Amino acid sequence: MGRNWEFAKQRGREQRLDAELNAFENGIEVPLNPPLFSHDATMQSYFSKAWSRVSQNEIDRHLGIAKTPQGNDLVSKIRSLRECHFQSSRG
DSSP, rough: OOHHHHHHHHHHHHHHHHHHHHHHHHHHHHHHHOOOOOOOHHHHHHHHHHHHHHOOHHHHHHTTTTOOOOOOHHHHHHHHHHHHHHHHHHH
């Protein structure tokens, strides 16, 4: 089988993200079932699994609409740790 299964997984993910982008830009619905990728059952299985495993977070990042929740970014965490650890030495 070689690396064909890796290619099938990669194409499943890519095609799902492309379908989501097309739906976002043009208002076309994303199919519930993955499209036919291969007549080989194993390759189609890998493709379908990759299609189905794309998370909403990945879709949002691909569309450019992902937002970092307030206070969850790395800079905020560093600032809060600094305040916590160095607060006693200031006062």
